Amino acid sequence: METPSRLIEARADALAKASVEPMYQDPFWEARYGAERTRRFGDEDARFHVRYLVQSLDEHRPSVMEEYARWLRTLLVSRGMSTLHLDLNFAGLAAALEAENWGPGTEPYEHVRAAREALRYPEGPSRALQDDAAELCRAATSRLALYLTAEDRPRLEDELRLQLSYLADALAAGKPELLADHVRWYVGFWPRRGFGLLAFPTVLGMLKAVLGARHPQARALLATAGVSWDETRS
Template identity: 40%
Template sequence: MNRHEALIGQLGAACDRLTERVLGEMYADPFWRERFGARADKHGREDGRFHVQYLQQALADDEPAVLENYARWLQQVLTARGMCTLHLAENFERLAVAVVDERWPDGQAAVELLRAAKAALAYPDGLAGEVQSRAETIVLAAAVELAKVGDEEPLQVAELATLVSYCADALALTSPQALADHVAWLAGYLDRRRIPRVRLARRLEAIRTAIEQQLPGEPALTELFAAALAAVDKPSV
């Protein structure tokens, strides 16, 4: 008998409820429906069920690598489709919190696996890994830079963290276009809310300055931000 048999069964029975809770929390941010439309519901539910199924398998095999390998595979898929690693990490964390709230006797085993999967999303090396590992410092430095020009909006830090995650992913994908595509979409998103695009350009400039202070002399960064800043001025589609 597997030592986590009861927990595996509880996860199976609660799968849809856990998925709906996580999706409800995610969709409080209008980004998801605007960025992905009807696909957000369909693929969000599919991914949520897969998260639980792989979690069950990791518990059944008593092997964290099952969920960690799944997390790294999904990271490659989703970052190529317009999400960022931070989105996936937040998804795993929300699921972990939902499991905690179920108060299952063995629930901590599932929580530890989910947090190991979240940790597995760290890029192991290269410029992407450097940017990702320094993300908090970069975000803080960018926020300080923006404050100097009077830009201190409440959601600034969260927005900066997401943009830094997109930067790291574009570097990991060796695709400046991955960041540029997100920036072009984001510029249109701001247009629909009557928010000037200069606000986005300022954030990108602040992030670029902060990253270059941490990692000077990297040609890939020049290419990355040139594409991103050019995308700010692209017409909305």
């Protein structure tokens, strides 16, 4: 009987393709990096994810995937991406595995789960921000309800999660410029998200408000991100 690693290896191309396809539906990638570069590096990264999964299965060591996830996060954050982007890549791989009957409880799936868990910062303000992200996103979305349709609310929560991920990464790296560079670019991209009159500075201003006293470092960093807060009151 073939081992899970050999079975995964035999399906590597199909798993990689299935895992990354949802990413290409997000206009962020083409706008940020261009269509050709997005496809080339997206496909390449997806194949690398599967290769490292095969290695971790060969060695029966989820730590292979954990170490890979942390290393790759550092690289991608330096190139304008966020922890959330990488987590979504791994989530896509988990979904592709589950579609081929390697779901929760199977060794391949659990190794990918370990990689996703490794993306949680071990401590400090970045970990606190990750832990509170869902609550913060709900709170900010609720306060912005007048701008939103019912269909917009979950989309805005996803957007807020992304901005908090960039914020957590900048805090963890000790590099405020990571957030500032992202915000400067995202202001121009924001209209493509389709939230009508809801402006990006308003969204960030509301995030700043809900961070409050519980996340002083994150709030202070967000205040230096290079956008105008004139539209907000916090």
